[in-house]
Amino acid sequence: MTDDLRKNAITVRANAYAPYSDFKVGAALRGVSGRIYVGCNVENVAYPEGTCAEAGAIAAMVAAGETEFVEVYVISGNPLPVTPCGGCRQKLAEFGKAGARVTMGTTAGGEETMTLLELLPGAFGRAHLEH
Numbered sequence: 001m002t003d004d005l006r007k008n009a010i011t012v013r014a015n016a017y018a019p020y021s022d023f024k025v026g027a028a029l030r031g032v033s034g035r036i037y038v039g040c041n042v043e044n045v046a047y048p049e050g051t052c053a054e055a056g057a058i059a060a061m062v063a064a065g066e067t068e069f070v071e072v073y074v075i076s077g078n079p080l081p082v083t084p085c086g087g088c089r090q091k092l093a094e095f096g097k098a099g100a101r102v103t104m105g106t107t108a109g110g111e112e113t114m115t116l117l118e119l120l121p122g123a124f125g126r127a128h129l130e131h
Contacts, residue, residue, distance in 0.1 A: 002071065002101075002103055004036065005073035006073050006105060008038050009053075009074065009105070010026060017041070017043055018043050023078075024076065024077060025040065025052065025076045027075075028072070029069040029071065029073075030072075031061055032069070037060040037061040037066075038060065039057030039060055041053045053074060054072065055091055058092070058095055062095075070097075072092065074103070079106065080110065089116075092119070093120050093125065096116050098117035101114075102114050
């Protein structure tokens, strides 16, 4: 299943807007419907006002009317797989279950897969808001 996500992440990574860091990232996630949503990082000269690739893919999914994903693939040109930043881990935890697979890949073919629970143990969630 991950191969189609990888291809979509590679394709959208090419559209990343990263003129300041030259650190392009692409993300593709699969909603529970099976539909694929993509996002790329978009930098802004007023750091930290940019958008991460994972956040872009989540926004595309929500805009399409879906609110849960089952797996995500994130790719960068780094020599080692790069994990989502802390903020994106929390965003992913909002829309995926603890067992959702997160695969981090490199343009050279390296990969590492973890679950959301492994990426963000003890995630802040809805239960923390209950009185």
